[in-house]
Amino acid sequence: MTTLILGLALFLGVHSLSIVNEPLRDRLHASMGEAAFKGLYSLASLAGLLLIIWGYGAARLDPSVLYVPPTWLRHLSLLLLIPVFPLLFAAYFPGRIKTKIGHPMLVAVKLWALAHLLANGMLHDVLLFGSFLAWAVADRISMKRRTQRPIATLPATKANDVIAVVGGLAAYVIMVLWVHQWAFGVAPF
Numbered sequence: 001m002t003t004l005i006l007g008l009a010l011f012l013g014v015h016s017l018s019i020v021n022e023p024l025r026d027r028l029h030a031s032m033g034e035a036a037f038k039g040l041y042s043l044a045s046l047a048g049l050l051l052i053i054w055g056y057g058a059a060r061l062d063p064s065v066l067y068v069p070p071t072w073l074r075h076l077s078l079l080l081l082i083p084v085f086p087l088l089f090a091a092y093f094p095g096r097i098k099t100k101i102g103h104p105m106l107v108a109v110k111l112w113a114l115a116h117l118l119a120n121g122m123l124h125d126v127l128l129f130g131s132f133l134a135w136a137v138a139d140r141i142s143m144k145r146r147t148q149r150p151i152a153t154l155p156a157t158k159a160n161d162v163i164a165v166v167g168g169l170a171a172y173v174i175m176v177l178w179v180h181q182w183a184f185g186v187a188p189f
Helices: 002-015 017-032 034-061 071-081 084-092 096-101 104-119 123-143 158-184
Strands: none
Touching: 002 017, 002 034, 002 123, 017 034, 017 123, 034 123, 071 104, 071 158, 084 096, 084 104, 084 158, 096 104, 096 158, 104 123
């Protein structure tokens, strides 16, 4: 469990730099330069992600039950997950979806985390998904008070909404029917 917690602290900590101290983030970026800052940021994020994966896998071997969700919550979670991939795609294929929602990736993370909290009641699940949900909520709130940095995306078009929805729904089907079982050892159905 310690490895999972360390991974979450590193990964979400790096991603929270703008939330807790945007001036420090900007000073680091200016002093290191774009490439060095992004490189260090990416390495720290990757290290945190690897620790999360390793720690979560190890924690699954010795689970602690916090609650047992009823079966109907699994069905509800599958419904909540349907827009997750289209929202992720919309973050990089901007169109009306991104314009309307503002921050589709954060909405996707919140839905993903909430859906998994509804369907899983083990301590390691609550730590993982609860941490990501809390981070996404805090990040969205903090965005209201800070200047947004531009993110490289494609030009906004109406076709991007079609790409986001069709591509996102295809990714959802592939994840649910094949990848989730293969990658995580859990069949959603």
